[in-house]
Amino acid sequence: MNxxxxxxxxxxxxxxxxxxxxxxxxxxIHPAFSSQAxxxxxxxxxxxxxxxxxxxxxxxxxxxxxxxxxMTPGNGMRxxxxxxxxGPPASDxxxxxxxxxxxxxxxxxxxxxxAAGSSTLNxxxxxxxxxxxxxxxxxxxxxxxPRLKGSISVTQEDVPAALTExxxxxxxKRFVQIAIPPxxxxxxxxxxxxxxxxxxxxxxxxxxxxxxxxxxxxxSGAGWLSFYIEEHYAxxxxxxxxxxxxIFEGVFERFPKLKLVVVEGGFAWAAPLAWRLDKQWERxxxxxxxxxxxxxxxxxxxxxxxTQPIEEPENNRHLLDTLRWVGTDRLMFSTDYPHxxxxxxxxxxxxxxxxxxxxQIFRDNARAVYRLP
Amino acid sequence: xxxxIRSLDSKxxxxxxxxxxxxxxxxxxxxxxxxxxxDEYWRxxxxxxxxxxxxxxxxxxxxxxxxxxxxDWKAKSGFAGDTLEAVRAQALDPFGTRLAICNVLNGxxxxxxxxxxxxxxxxxxxxxxxxxxxKEPRLRGSIIVSAQNADLxxxxxxxxxxxxxxxxxxxxxxxxxxxxxxxxxxxxxxxxxxxxxVCIHAGGSNRxxxxxxxxxxxxxxxxxxxxxxxxxxxxxxxAEGVFHKVPDLKVVCAESGFTWLPSFFWRADKTWRGVRAxxxxxxxxxxxxxxxxxxxxxxxxxxxxxxxxLTRTLEHVxCDDILLFSTDYPHxxxxxxxxxxxxxxxxxxxxxMIGNPLATYPRIAADFAKEVAK
Numbered sequence: 001m002n003x004x005x006x007x008x009x010x011x012x013x014x015x016x017x018x019x020x021x022x023x024x025x026x027x028x029i030h031p032a033f034s035s036q037a038x039x040x041x042x043x044x045x046x047x048x049x050x051x052x053x054x055x056x057x058x059x060x061x062x063x064x065x066x067x068x069x070x071m072t073p074g075n076g077m078r079x080x081x082x083x084x085x086x087g088p089p090a091s092d093x094x095x096x097x098x099x100x101x102x103x104x105x106x107x108x109x110x111x112x113x114x115a116a117g118s119s120t121l122n123x124x125x126x127x128x129x130x131x132x133x134x135x136x137x138x139x140x141x142x143x144x145x146p147r148l149k150g151s152i153s154v155t156q157e158d159v160p161a162a163l164t165e166x167x168x169x170x171x172x173k174r175f176v177q178i179a180i181p182p183x184x185x186x187x188x189x190x191x192x193x194x195x196x197x198x199x200x201x202x203x204x205x206x207x208x209x210x211x212x213x214x215x216x217x218x219x220s221g222a223g224w225l226s227f228y229i230e231e232h233y234a235x236x237x238x239x240x241x242x243x244x245x246x247i248f249e250g251v252f253e254r255f256p257k258l259k260l261v262v263v264e265g266g267f268a269w270a271a272p273l274a275w276r277l278d279k280q281w282e283r284x285x286x287x288x289x290x291x292x293x294x295x296x297x298x299x300x301x302x303x304x305x306x307t308q309p310i311e312e313p314e315n316n317r318h319l320l321d322t323l324r325w326v327g328t329d330r331l332m333f334s335t336d337y338p339h340x341x342x343x344x345x346x347x348x349x350x351x352x353x354x355x356x357x358x359x360q361i362f363r364d365n366a367r368a369v370y371r372l373p
Numbered sequence: 374x375x376x377x378i379r380s381l382d383s384k385x386x387x388x389x390x391x392x393x394x395x396x397x398x399x400x401x402x403x404x405x406x407x408x409x410x411x412d413e414y415w416r417x418x419x420x421x422x423x424x425x426x427x428x429x430x431x432x433x434x435x436x437x438x439x440x441x442x443x444x445d446w447k448a449k450s451g452f453a454g455d456t457l458e459a460v461r462a463q464a465l466d467p468f469g470t471r472l473a474i475c476n477v478l479n480g481x482x483x484x485x486x487x488x489x490x491x492x493x494x495x496x497x498x499x500x501x502x503x504x505x506x507x508k509e510p511r512l513r514g515s516i517i518v519s520a521q522n523a524d525l526x527x528x529x530x531x532x533x534x535x536x537x538x539x540x541x542x543x544x545x546x547x548x549x550x551x552x553x554x555x556x557x558x559x560x561x562x563x564x565x566x567x568x569x570x571v572c573i574h575a576g577g578s579n580r581x582x583x584x585x586x587x588x589x590x591x592x593x594x595x596x597x598x599x600x601x602x603x604x605x606x607x608x609x610x611x612a613e614g615v616f617h618k619v620p621d622l623k624v625v626c627a628e629s630g631f632t633w634l635p636s637f638f639w640r641a642d643k644t645w646r647g648v649r650a651x652x653x654x655x656x657x658x659x660x661x662x663x664x665x666x667x668x669x670x671x672x673x674x675x676x677x678x679x680x681x682x683l684t685r686t687l688e689h690v691x692c693d694d695i696l697l698f699s700t701d702y703p704h705x706x707x708x709x710x711x712x713x714x715x716x717x718x719x720x721x722x723x724x725x726m727i728g729n730p731l732a733t734y735p736r737i738a739a740d741f742a743k744e745v746a747k
Contacts, residue, residue, distance in 0.1 A: 230608050
């Protein structure tokens, strides 16, 4: 690590253009299919035909698009991310290497496929789609590009099938986490999901929960929202519900070594959430005797947050309090490439970080959590 | 009893004497107590259907749970705040409260039948006026309405406005739809017309799960989720342009917590900058709109008070006008008389106790002005 460069980095607040040479782990990259046919290659004929005839059935009321249109084409893509050789953003490995991995000196990138296998209502189709997405990650991304690491896509509502898929992938060390959407049918802490957590703890694989546009309940506790700005905000609420449920159901008491990564929700809310959880637990702990310690302690031991979309206080330095409260040991940098609200590692943190903090957030925490070589 | 004596004797870090308590809960009335205030049709059918023997307390605030009944305030009945004597002895006298706003939480606000809901809301308001406000000059009331039918809500508001002791309109945090949607606008217009703030109080109708991930197992989870619901409601009011359409509207969030405000501001402002073309009528960043139009009752203070969390959070909020003093009596939010955390400091505490409530509630300010004139 070049000390002079690191010192220069600590001046980002004044010198927004400073370039970082610290290699980075990007914990949230969204690979895309070049075309609808691409996934079909990995599906048995029966499901290939089914998808062609019916499509993937989810609670989304629109065919093939999102009910809250984004503000840029391609469901909210960076306008400069469309590959020159055609296809949607992040569907072309060479362009992803050029625009993301090489440019930003990313040593590892964690793939977070958003394909609908986990949220497909037809459970057998979901199983087939998850397996296909996992094969596709190997074939299109991880075989040709060793910097990219995969997420085992599973059907959390069909737990036996999820366990089978985990077993099938566990010996492929390029898969570094088990991916479950936060908007499950029941809150994430309920017992139906525990066998998945048990397997994750057993294999020392983090569970990754990425903000999801699909679910089977209203997208906020206030009801169905009207605008994308509200939906986007509410993604962070589902992640808070996940943490609240897993803590109060006693998941981390039962699986003390379980690692949970919450992805694409930001992190500034984690401090007041911890305070609220602790205060109300103190008053109502008789209701949840399975919770042995203040909830904030589980957040400090079992949970990590990817940083994008990083919150931006009007006064940059207010973020320093948040970093202290949440802990720089809990944060893992992510870009969310190729989405519109991409965080650029060169500019995302507008406050001075010590060399140690910078190394933790941008590289070392992720290396440890994902056991990267 | 010993506990009660201790709480009466303990001297708080900051004195509350002279405060305006903006969130006090007389116990939800049994429906039998409302019968005199219902018309003949509802009296007859309630007897016929046995509704007069129901409590209509809401599961969002189970009336005997440890959070809702502070142990040293618990009466033999298992409830707290169920008599005027108890409220005087526990909530008014020991704190030296100048005025307190009664927020009655009752299932009247969430009955599925529009008409039954409206009839019950009217009865609760009348009961509050006759049984509480008539008897204790330190008490003020909130007009409870069922938000689901705005026309009936507006009719109830218009019926009560002549009584100056009602100082705001009360709705719940969780309704059929987000509160910014147009079906609710007539309530906001009536509120602004009559210079009454709209108080959104924690709790709700359970018409859908309180989280986007389904129904939590435990009450404590649902209580925590209220924070997210308030955030969604504020963003809904902002994004739908309610404050643009009704520029005089004041909203009070009660029992919402407030330490989540900085992260709310930071995320909402940043996203708004990126997607503001979606809601072109929102011409200012959400935090500025919220700071101008929305107030938050003090309790619960959700921050570890032995650290700098509250001090720093208030600096992040960067708006001294935003908090209104509350005890949230009889809910268990603090020990003894320590409703005001020391970290607030005397100047801000005074503003929260008196200045901010006076600026929020024109009817209370008018009462104060009259007293000064005398």
